[in-house]
Amino acid sequence: xxxxxxxxxxxxxxxxxxxxxxxxxxxxxxxxxxxxxxxxxxxxxxxxxxxxxxxxxxxxxxxxxxxxxxxxxxxxxxxxxxxxxxxxxxxxxxxxxxxxxxxxxxxxxxxxxxxxxxxxxxxxxxxxxxxxxxxxxxxxxxxxxxxxxxxxxxxxxxxxxxxxxxxxxxxxxxxxxxxxxxxxxxxxxxxxxxxxxxxxxxxxxxxxxxxxxxxxxxxxxxxxxxxxxxxxxxxxxxxxxxxxxxxxxxxxxxxxxxxxxxxxxxxxxxxxxxxxxxxxxxxxxxxxxxxxxxxxxxxxxxxxxxxxxxxxxxxxxxxxxxxxxxxxxxxxxxxxxxxxxxxxxxxxxxxxxxxxxxxxxxxxxxxxxxxxxxxxxxxxxxxxxxxxxxxxxxxxxxxxxxxxxxxxxxxxxxxxxxxxxxxxxxxxxxxxxxxxxxxxxxxxxxx
Numbered sequence: 001x002x003x004x005x006x007x008x009x010x011x012x013x014x015x016x017x018x019x020x021x022x023x024x025x026x027x028x029x030x031x032x033x034x035x036x037x038x039x040x041x042x043x044x045x046x047x048x049x050x051x052x053x054x055x056x057x058x059x060x061x062x063x064x065x066x067x068x069x070x071x072x073x074x075x076x077x078x079x080x081x082x083x084x085x086x087x088x089x090x091x092x093x094x095x096x097x098x099x100x101x102x103x104x105x106x107x108x109x110x111x112x113x114x115x116x117x118x119x120x121x122x123x124x125x126x127x128x129x130x131x132x133x134x135x136x137x138x139x140x141x142x143x144x145x146x147x148x149x150x151x152x153x154x155x156x157x158x159x160x161x162x163x164x165x166x167x168x169x170x171x172x173x174x175x176x177x178x179x180x181x182x183x184x185x186x187x188x189x190x191x192x193x194x195x196x197x198x199x200x201x202x203x204x205x206x207x208x209x210x211x212x213x214x215x216x217x218x219x220x221x222x223x224x225x226x227x228x229x230x231x232x233x234x235x236x237x238x239x240x241x242x243x244x245x246x247x248x249x250x251x252x253x254x255x256x257x258x259x260x261x262x263x264x265x266x267x268x269x270x271x272x273x274x275x276x277x278x279x280x281x282x283x284x285x286x287x288x289x290x291x292x293x294x295x296x297x298x299x300x301x302x303x304x305x306x307x308x309x310x311x312x313x314x315x316x317x318x319x320x321x322x323x324x325x326x327x328x329x330x331x332x333x334x335x336x337x338x339x340x341x342x343x344x345x346x347x348x349x350x351x352x353x354x355x356x357x358x359x360x361x362x363x364x365x366x367x368x369x370x371x372x373x374x375x376x377x378x379x380x381x382x383x384x385x386x387x388x389x390x391x392x393x394x395x396x397x398x399x400x401x402x403x404x405x406x407x408x409x410x411x412x413x414x415x416x417x418x419x420x421x422x423x424x425x426x427x428x429x430x431x432x433x434x435x436x437x438x439x440x441x442x443x444x445x446x447x
Contacts, residue, residue, distance in 0.1 A: 004167045004446045006203060006408065007073075008438040010034070010065030011174075015357075015412055016088035017440075019065040020172060020205055021073060024165040027144050028070070028077040030100060031161055031172045031205075035091030038359055039063040045328060045361055053121065055095040064092040067099075069441045074100055078140035080127070082106040084158035084175055085113040085248055085280070094118045094125060103128040105138050107148060107157035109284035113248075116276045134159060135189060150189045152179035152220070154388025155248040155277075156286045160193075168202035170446070171402055174411050175207055177387070178394050181221040183251035184287055190401065197403035203446045204404035206395065207411045208420035213391040223353070223386040224255045230351055230381050231259040231318075240314035240344065241265070244324035244332055245353040245385075247273035250281045250289070252353055253320065257292045260318045267293040268309065270302045270331045271322040293320075302331060307341035314342070324354040326365030333365070336372050346377030353384045395423055406446055408436045 004024045011018035017036040022029050035058075043061045051057055058064040067074075077100045082090050084107075093114055097104055104114060108131045118125055132138045134150035134157060143166060148159040153175050161172040178188050210217070231241070245252045253269070260267040269278070275297040278289050289295075296305045309317050323332025335342045344350075350373055356366055373380055389411075390398065399407065407424050409417035417437060424435045431437070436444055 004165070004170065004202065005443055006170070006205070006446060007070050007443045008408065008410070008440060009067050009070060010440055011088075011411055012438050012442070013413055013440045015209065015416070017063070017065050017092070018089050018174060018411065019067065019092070020410065021070045022163055022170050022172070023073050023076075024144050024163065024167055024170070026076055027141050028073040029140060029144065029146060029163055030077055030080045030102070032083055032089040032174070033065060033080065033092040033096045034086070034088040036063045037088050037091070038357070040091075041325070041327065042361065053095070058092070058095055064095060066441060067096065069443065077102040078144060079103055079105045079138065079146060081138075081146055081161055082110050082114065083161060083172070084153055085110045085155050085277070086175065089175065090114055090117070094121065094123050097125055097127045101127070103130045105130045105132055105146065107132060107134055107159060109157040109280055109286050112280035112283050113277065116280055120276065134186070135192070149192050150186050151176040152182045152185055152188060153177060154220070154246065156185055156250050156281060157284070162196060169196055169199065170203045170205075171196065171201050171404070172205045173207060173398065174205065175389065177217045177390055178397060179219045181219045183220045183224055183255060193398070193401040197401050201402045201404040203406040203408060204399070204402055205408045205410050206398060206420065207390055208395065208409035208417045209389045209411045210387060210391045211395055211409070211417065211420035211423060214393070215391045216393040217389065217391045218386040220251055220386060223252065223384070226384045227252070227255055227351070227353060228259060230384055232262060234349070236263075236349055238315050240319070240348040241317070241351070242319045242321065242332065242335070242349070243351040243353055244321060246324070247271060247322065248277050249354075250277060250287060253278070253289060254287060256318065256320055256353070257289060261292070263318070265316060265318045267318045267320060268305060269293050269295045269320045270305065272297040273322060274320070303340055306335065310341045310343065314348070323369075324352050325357060325362045326367075326369045328365055333369060336369050344373065344376040344378050347379060349379045349381065351381045351384050355383065355385050355387065392419065392423055395420055396427070399424065399427060406434055406436060408438060408444070
């Protein structure tokens with residue numbers, strides 16, 4: 001096989017479960033193997049006694065990609081390459097990677113998160129781990145190399161993947177934003193994207209989750225200012241401050257810790273997932289947070305710490321915890337329901353520094369949580385957050401920079417990806433000729 005074939009394995013019928021395979025003249029690069037996080041959450045919510053996760057269980061609950069369509073490519077797979085550390089991109093690696101017998105390649109931080117995840121689940125992988133620094137290249141074979149192009153997102157060391165071959169360059173660009181003032185990490189590598197565009201990109205697989213939004217996605221610096229305005233610009237003396245954010249959002253945690261210091265409040269971070277990401281960030285030398293905040297990971301220790309905070313006075317602390325999606329088993333949900341020693345009082349502050357993912361059961365659970373908080377007189381600050389994904393004007397800029405011959409929208413279902421197709425048509429591309437709206441498990445030959 002001398003041509004290049006792309007299989008949209010997962011993440012093209014849903015938000016999550018991202019996996020794309022690119023077969024270049026018989027050699028395959030697998031880009032990401034993620035969870036459908038919503039399926040995992042639903043399983044956790046609906047199953048009182050849970051089994052340990054296995055590949056078979058995750059298949060049963062439809063949480064990992066179905067890679068049957070690329071079984072014939074598996075013996076020739078040269079690398080499993082992860083773009084960043086979010087579970088909808090790496091959650092399936094530890095269960096699926098052994099079938100491919102290929103190395104797992106990622107930036108140091110992402111690779112450390114994968115290692116921690118494997119270790120915490122008491123698994124062992126036969127696959128070698130290969131770290132590649134941002135803006136460097138991994139030689140997957142004599143014929144194929146993978147370039148990691150540095151790009152901001154809502155977690156550190158995110159990369160676009162440029163797959164170079166004799167057939168041309170194929171760019172896998174999922175989960176990114178053109179953030180020119182990031183809180184952690186570098187600005188986008190516009191120079192390299194422009195260079196690739198001048199040479200010509202054969203196919204651009206591109207994040208289209210928010211392609212309907214007629215904006216440029218705001219910088220993380222804006223989220224930092226929103227957070228600053230709430231924490232430092234509203235009256236909170238004597239009040240408890242509880243903040244929820246995504247555990248992987250290391251930059252957001254850094255901002256919360258810095259503002260906590262200005263308020264002369266100790267920041268206490270509650271939740272095992274926070275501990276894993278902070279540990280990975282420190283081991284990869286991204287940033288150091290554990291000396292500036294107290295991190296408590298396990299349930300019994302969390303309950304003891306909450307009791308200590310309640311006794312010493314919540315007004316001396318900022319609590320950061322899980323539960324921004326309304327998850328019923330989260331630390332925040334248990335605090336709101338009164339299942340810990342902590343009690344909310346009127347004028348206490350709850351800051352949701354994350355986007356609510358608008359699917360069931362999140363919508364119902366968050367509504368229930370917010371109603372309970374309102375009954376207790378708690379001040380609620382919603383959406384103190386900016387997205388890590390590109391919107392319409394970011395996509396336009398990406399297409400102009402990279403000058404692709406083919407565009408394949410990813411990271412969503414039809415309704416979410418269609419606006420990206422419409423934008424590309426506006427820019428002179430043609431549907432079903434240059435623009436390919438694909439489903440899970442479909443293949444396309446790119447000449």
